[in-house]
Amino acid sequence: MQRWGGRHLFPLQPARFPISQQSHKESPKSTSAAVTRKPVGQCSLCRTQGMDITSACLLAGARVNAKDNMWLTPLHRAVASRSEEAVQVLIKHSADVNARDKNWQTPLHVAAANKAVKCAEVIIPMLSSVNVSDRGGRTALHHAALNGHIEMVNLLLAKGANINAFDKKDRRALHWAAYMGHLEVVALLINHGAEVTCKDKKGYTPLHAAASNGQINVVKHLLNLGVEIDEMNIYGNTALHIACYNGQDSVVNELIDYGANVNQPNNNGFTPLHFAAASTHGALCLELLVNNGADVNIQSKDGKSPLHMTAVHGRFTRSQTLIQNGGEIDCVDKDGNTPLHVAARYGHELLINTLITSGADTAKCGIHNMFPLHLAALNAHSDCCRKLLSSGFEIDTPDSFGRTCLHAAAAGGNVECIKLLQSSGADFNKKDKCGRTPLHYAAANCHFHCIETLVTTGANINETDDWGRTPLHYAAASDMDRKKNILGNSHENAEELERASEMKEKEAALCLEFLLQNDANPSIQDKEGYNTVHYAAAYGHRQCLELVSAHTVQRSLSADIYIYIYTYMCVGEVLYASIVNSPKSYNLSFLDIYNAVKTCNKLRKVQ
Structure with missing residues (x-):
């Protein structure tokens, strides 16, 4: 199953046009800043449609192809304003009809998006092709279809637009029209030979697109044309899967009436009922499926039933429906x-x-x-x-x-x-198969308040596990994955990981301090002969090392053992410093080495 994040499985988004008066629903934030910022220079004149002033400025030497910070020219602006007169004046003064903005959109793209049919009629004869694509691979026909401008679509088709041109995600104009629910455009494109079974790179057909966005009229039209109702995308999802996931109950009802397979599994074995059980808005879809014979106990490849899916996402009302239906x-x-x-x-x-x-x-x-x-x-x-x-x-x-x-x-x-x-x-003194009590687990994970609660209620603070380790040993080594995590992650996150590491070490020190204050013995050695000092040193805990060093009373280990620990810690500190501070060159600064040696010297004083 695809990840559960996001509203639509069909990932079509409205195009972001630099200058637009789109009729479809679009977040104000999605339009370019060029729409809202104050126009400058001759661009502003084009927007106000002051032809005499525009002509005067051009005659006075204003640059006809000047670009603003979005690379929009006066011609882009004039087209967006649907000012045929301004367009003619600019072209008369050699405006570049092939000029591209930062999204590689030409004036024709802007005309198509803004229903500027008259402007397009002026521009098109001067173009070598109407099939030029923008940065996303979309042609003017894509933009016209997305915005439902049927006159513009007719014009572009009459001027030789490629009806089956696809963008960088292999989406055709028909995909966009179907997704936005522009039935007249859909019908027009199909009548002109658009492939009704076309697929994008993820295998979505126009039926998937319409179903995902609840475009019931387009869905009916496509079904009446005889498209394969159970056609799957690359994930094995049919239009019914997509509609259920997005909570499009009217589409679900229509698809079921046309004979869609309610038990069709996708590549991971999930049926439309699994999707309806998981979806935020899938309650009515689930009822429709159950009432039309969907198997309530069907399991995916990992054994999950629809009831499991309600449990994952907390859909308790839907869980009741499933239970009541067997x-x-x-x-x-x-x-x-x-x-x-x-x-x-x-x-x-x-x-x-x-x-x-x-x-x-x-x-x-x-x-x-x-x-x-x-x-x-x-x-x-x-x-x-x-x-x-x-x-x-x-x-x-x-x-x-x-x-x-x-x-x-x-x-x-x-x-x-x-x-x-x-x-x-x-x-609270129950041991696992390795002899560890709940206090060992709390200490290993630096959960101070849990440690406090367990100790206060009588947990044995010096209880040893099968390796002879006390909770104090685990607290001293609780940050054991710090260097491993940093070495295994991108160097770009090194600073963030270092801050998290420091916070973790402070938490470990807090736990250690509490245990020591409550008579935890730092001199207890495990079966390898190591006490808490060794663990704090081995895992690079400078603050923890200072704490346990101050409480250690038994220092009977041989000098050779301590030298081994010094070396272990020094190598760890130096390697850590080199990776974090110089990930590419591995060059060490004097301060890196000094800090490593300083930490080792603290341990040496214990001896």
Whole structure:
């Protein structure tokens, strides 16, 4: 399935003309600044249609082909004003009829967009071709069709315009006319030989275009011509898919009446019903599909049913419609997740309530044997946790890795979730298969308030996991992915990543300080013999290193071990500095090296 962002799957947008009086709906922001800014020089004279003044200026030596900051000439302006007289005066004084603005649009493009038929009649005889394209590959015919100017379309066709010319996205004039709902233009183009089955680069036909924008009259006209109703684009989507996604219920009804396949899967196995279930405005479309025999339990290639799609997007009313029409409430996708798991993951409380009321199993295991409560807690949805807890089940049941819902809440960082679980009897010292408690998870993710809550309620602050690591070890190494993330991302984001890194380190230091103040022992060594100082050093935490160094009382490791850590940290600091500051040349400044050595010296003082 294509990504769910955006209003239309058919990505046609109204053309942005430098000078326009378009009749279609278009955001004021989409027009060029040339429309609103004050005209200058002889351009302003053309707009006011003062022919005597214009002629006088030209005779006095005004430049007939002068361009403004959008490269618009007086002829562009005159055409936009539909002033035939001004156009004739300018051409008489050798105005360039082939002049292009910054969008490569000629005066003919502007005439086509603004229904300046008389101006076009003056200009066209002076052109070598009416099929010149602008920066987007659009000809004057594209612009005339988009704006529904049937007289202009007739003129251009009579003057030899290529009816099947396509722009840079392979869209024909027929695509644009169909999308904007200009039925007369559509009929005219087809009568003159336009390919009614033409496709753009993504496989969209004029029927897709009309369906996506709810142009019911154009859809009817195309269907009456016998176009293939279930024609697919490159994603496998038919016009019915597109109409459902965009909530065009009248088009959906028309397509169904003409025999469109309501169960047609696209390349990913999604049917129109999946699209209607997910769409913002697809409620009526979903009802139409269900009432006309759509399979409510059909699954996509990844196992998602239409009910899963309502769960992803929180469409609780549509979920009720599906359930009432036989939708399987506990159906599982390829990961084993039910719609309840999905709703819990995305935090849709109302949909969770609908599913539970309809009999969904709150104790059913999904991916990695997680409960829906695991996913709600992991994604910090406290209201969903509250609703799931009210249904009642064994709260300390672990997943495949031994993690309870409290582990998930600690990793997710929502204190309210932790408090809800604790008040329901969750064991805060329960260990996963690696011996880690919820406090380990909170420390590893720098969730200060979660750490505070767990410690305050009695969590063992010096509990070790199977590798001998305490929560303090994890807090010291909690920024372990900092350099990896920066090295793996574009250098253009280096400054932003560095700021995020600094913030993360401050959070880690705050967690460390709290743990140390509550008797966490920084001298405890893991099974490799490393204590918290080593972890802070190895992961380049200067602030954390200062904190734990001040609290470390046992310094029994050999000098060789410390030298190894010094080297490890120095190399990390130097490499990090070189990548961030000089991504192309890898040249180090004196300050880079100085900071790395300074950090290593802080560790040396501990010995």
